[in-house]
Amino acid sequence: MITIDTISKKYGKTEVLNVQSIEIPTGQSFGLVGNNGAGKTTLFNILLDLIRPTTGAVTNNNIVVSQSEDWKNFTGSFIDESFLITYLTPEEYFDFVGDLRGMNKADVAKFIAQFDEFFNGEIIGKKKYLRDLSKGNQKKAGIIAALMGNPQVVILDEPFANLDPTTQIRLKQIIKKLTENREITVLISSHDLTHVTEVCERIVVLDKGTVVKDINTSPETLKELESYFAL
Amino acid sequence: MTLRFLKLEWKQYFRSSHWQKGIALKIIMAFFALYFIVSFLAIGVGGYYILKKKFPETDPLTLVNSFLLYAVLGDLIFRYLMQKLPIMNIKPLLTLPIKRSKLVHYVLAKSSASFFNILGLFFYIPFAVVLIIEGYNVAGVLGWLFTIILMIQSANFLNFLINKNNIALGVIIVVLLGLISLQKFDIYNVTAFGGQIFDAVYENPIYSLIGVAILAVLYHLNFKQLKNLVYLDEAVSQKVEEAKSADLSFADKLGDVAPFIKNDIRLIWRNKRTKTVFLMSFLFLFYGLIFFTQKTYREMPAMLMFASLFVSGGFALNYGQFIPAWDSAHYKMLMSQSFKYRKFLESKWILMVVMTSFLYLLSFPYLYFGLDIFLMITAGAIFNIGFNSLFLLFAGSFNRKRIDLNKSGFGNTQGTSATQFLIIIPLMILPMAIFWVFNKFVGGNSGYIAVAAIGIISLLCKKYAMNFIEKKYIQNKYVMINAFGKEA
Numbered sequence: 001m002i003t004i005d006t007i008s009k010k011y012g013k014t015e016v017l018n019v020q021s022i023e024i025p026t027g028q029s030f031g032l033v034g035n036n037g038a039g040k041t042t043l044f045n046i047l048l049d050l051i052r053p054t055t056g057a058v059t060n061n062n063i064v065v066s067q068s069e070d071w072k073n074f075t076g077s078f079i080d081e082s083f084l085i086t087y088l089t090p091e092e093y094f095d096f097v098g099d100l101r102g103m104n105k106a107d108v109a110k111f112i113a114q115f116d117e118f119f120n121g122e123i124i125g126k127k128k129y130l131r132d133l134s135k136g137n138q139k140k141a142g143i144i145a146a147l148m149g150n151p152q153v154v155i156l157d158e159p160f161a162n163l164d165p166t167t168q169i170r171l172k173q174i175i176k177k178l179t180e181n182r183e184i185t186v187l188i189s190s191h192d193l194t195h196v197t198e199v200c201e202r203i204v205v206l207d208k209g210t211v212v213k214d215i216n217t218s219p220e221t222l223k224e225l226e227s228y229f230a231l
Numbered sequence: 232m233t234l235r236f237l238k239l240e241w242k243q244y245f246r247s248s249h250w251q252k253g254i255a256l257k258i259i260m261a262f263f264a265l266y267f268i269v270s271f272l273a274i275g276v277g278g279y280y281i282l283k284k285k286f287p288e289t290d291p292l293t294l295v296n297s298f299l300l301y302a303v304l305g306d307l308i309f310r311y312l313m314q315k316l317p318i319m320n321i322k323p324l325l326t327l328p329i330k331r332s333k334l335v336h337y338v339l340a341k342s343s344a345s346f347f348n349i350l351g352l353f354f355y356i357p358f359a360v361v362l363i364i365e366g367y368n369v370a371g372v373l374g375w376l377f378t379i380i381l382m383i384q385s386a387n388f389l390n391f392l393i394n395k396n397n398i399a400l401g402v403i404i405v406v407l408l409g410l411i412s413l414q415k416f417d418i419y420n421v422t423a424f425g426g427q428i429f430d431a432v433y434e435n436p437i438y439s440l441i442g443v444a445i446l447a448v449l450y451h452l453n454f455k456q457l458k459n460l461v462y463l464d465e466a467v468s469q470k471v472e473e474a475k476s477a478d479l480s481f482a483d484k485l486g487d488v489a490p491f492i493k494n495d496i497r498l499i500w501r502n503k504r505t506k507t508v509f510l511m512s513f514l515f516l517f518y519g520l521i522f523f524t525q526k527t528y529r530e531m532p533a534m535l536m537f538a539s540l541f542v543s544g545g546f547a548l549n550y551g552q553f554i555p556a557w558d559s560a561h562y563k564m565l566m567s568q569s570f571k572y573r574k575f576l577e578s579k580w581i582l583m584v585v586m587t588s589f590l591y592l593l594s595f596p597y598l599y600f601g602l603d604i605f606l607m608i609t610a611g612a613i614f615n616i617g618f619n620s621l622f623l624l625f626a627g628s629f630n631r632k633r634i635d636l637n638k639s640g641f642g643n644t645q646g647t648s649a650t651q652f653l654i655i656i657p658l659m660i661l662p663m664a665i666f667w668v669f670n671k672f673v674g675g676n677s678g679y680i681a682v683a684a685i686g687i688i689s690l691l692c693k694k695y696a697m698n699f700i701e702k703k704y705i706q707n708k709y710v711m712i713n714a715f716g717k718e719a
Binding site: 048049050051052069070072073075077079082083084085086087088089091092095096097099100101126127128129131132 | 471475498501569
């Protein structure tokens with residue numbers, strides 16, 4: 001369970017984020033939607049203790065993220081390309097992350113093998129450094145690395161952007177499978193309303209840093225969101 | 232259109248990362264630039280008189296002329312290795328309504344103003360001015376200078392035609408070596424022949440028009456070739472190198488720090504700037520030669536200590552001063568992974584210690600200069616291992632400047648801030664001062680012992696120092712994430 005309690009972030013006088021309270025129960029697939037500058041990435045960065053909030057605290061499975069680092073053991077994340085070590089090959093990157101997450105080479109190989117279809121032959125064995133891969137392929141590698149080591153919480157910022165349609169569909173299957181047993185909490189942000197409504201059971205809309213909608217996904221949700229953003 | 236291109240050039244130059252620096256760094260860079268310009272001018276102006284003095288029976292102009300042929304070939308080899316056509320610049324312009332031919336002219340014109348074409352002029356122009364002052368035929372000298380400029384420009388365009396063709400490079404080297412050996416074994420007097428060409432230009436400046444024709448032909452060939460290559464999959468493409476994975480499993484023996492060590496080895500080897508740092512550290516091995524061979528320094532033991540620190544410390548100093556900015560591009564990622572910060576720091580420490588020890592082993596030939604020097608290098612190495620490696624880690628917690636690993640190594644000051652200047656005091660001045668004090672007032676071997684002792688004591692206190700350093704890094708975590716996230 002993740003609790004976001006009166007989180008706000010100010011830069012000088014401008015407040016970029018002000019969230020009263022959000023509780024995300026274990027096993028929920030949680031979608032965060034909003035226009036550019038709404039504060040989605042800032043909120044995720046605060047969840048990962050990469051930015052300090054001006055007020056409030058985030059609790060991840062009873063651990064206050066800014067006080068202890070133990071949440072890192074069960075949290076996987078991919079925010080953007082700066083989460084890749086660009087001079088490594090994808091294989092080396094997976095090995096590195098696996099090492100940090102207590103997996104040996106064989107574990108890593110076995111884990112990665114599950115995603116052959118997702119990678120579509122464009123990641124493994126290509127003899128390319130991550131810096132030379134296309135944006136979409138970089139993203140594929142980053143997303144899969146975030147899933148390594150049996151995380152209980154997975155945080156993905158804009159996972160659908162830059163992916164080709166086939167990979168988008170495959171990613172949706174992967175996310176659905178993750179939350180199937182209601183043990184893994186998945187947090188996703190997206191600009192694509194169709195994708196989030198499809199994979200997330202709950203959708204929160206941010207606007208200028210504040211929560212303006214908190215919806216349990218139903219067949220009407222997509223329509224509701226579209227009419228909200230059409231304004 | 233030309234004006235627009237010039238405006239773009241202007242902005243590109245003044246908005247490049249060169250200029251986005253602190254004032255202190257700018258002053259230092261300006262000082263260096265000035266130094267180089269003045270030294271080149273001095274060679275150009277003084278060249279005539281030096282030659283006159285050394286070889287009173289030959290005319291300095293004839294002397295210079297006789298070696299110009301070699302200079303041209305040497306220049307070509309140098310360009311082949313270093314110079315690249317600035318073609319990536321036009322990528323954003325390709326989709327705009329500008330004629331392809333204009334873009335090609337722009338690229339070619341830009342290349343003719345490159346550093347490689349200007350450097351030589353710092354010699355030739357002052358030399359020509361001196362010739363005129365010394366009463367040489369003005370028209371002749373101007374024709375000669377004009378020919379030289381044409382020749383430099385021709386070399387510029389010839390280089391792009393050769394375009395990284397290894398066979399062509401081979402041909403140039405063979406021709407150069409061939410000419411030198413023809414001269415050497417008195418088979419044919421190449422030097423005199425080359426001299427005659429340029430002497431003739433001086434006698435009849437009209438011959439320089441031949442240079443114009445050559446340049447025009449080369450330019451036209453370049454234009455024709457390039458015009459057909461202005462496509463994203465041809466000339467305007469970024470080369471992708473094939474990834475080579477070496478087996479680094481030997482590092483696994485190091486346990487918890489192994490992933491970081493492996494990562495650091497790859498970081499150093501696969502990025503231009505870090506690779507330069509690594510290779511340069513071997514050059515620093517020879518730094519001692521400058522000091523140990525000169526009598527003047529022999530009487531200044533503190534300076535010898537300075538050199539001794541550099542002999543084994545080249546890597547630790549150059550790599551260590553930018554910890555953890557080397558990892559700035561993926562610092563966020565590291566900070567969201569679960570590992571003890573200690574391991575990250577420990578791996579950097581091991582790297583510095585191993586490299587310093589290795590460089591120390593390589594410095595054994597310095598025994599040739601006597602036991603004194605060797606003891607000094609030994610003391611320096613112990614100080615580098617014990618004190619400097621820990622201190623560099625500590626100083627690293629003050630680094631706030633991002634480093635882009637993909638940018639090239641030479642003269643790159645990215646990541647430099649006041650920290651890099653301040654740390655010199657404890658790293659270098661402190662051991663020099665200690666050595667000087669003990670050597671002067673206690674005598675005997677006390678200087679070496681004092682410096683080495685500080686190293687050993689620091690090493691013994693490593694655990695406490697590391698606790699302190701680790702805390703410092705954790706305290707500064709958010710500031711560093713923020714600073715490293717900003718474009719440099």
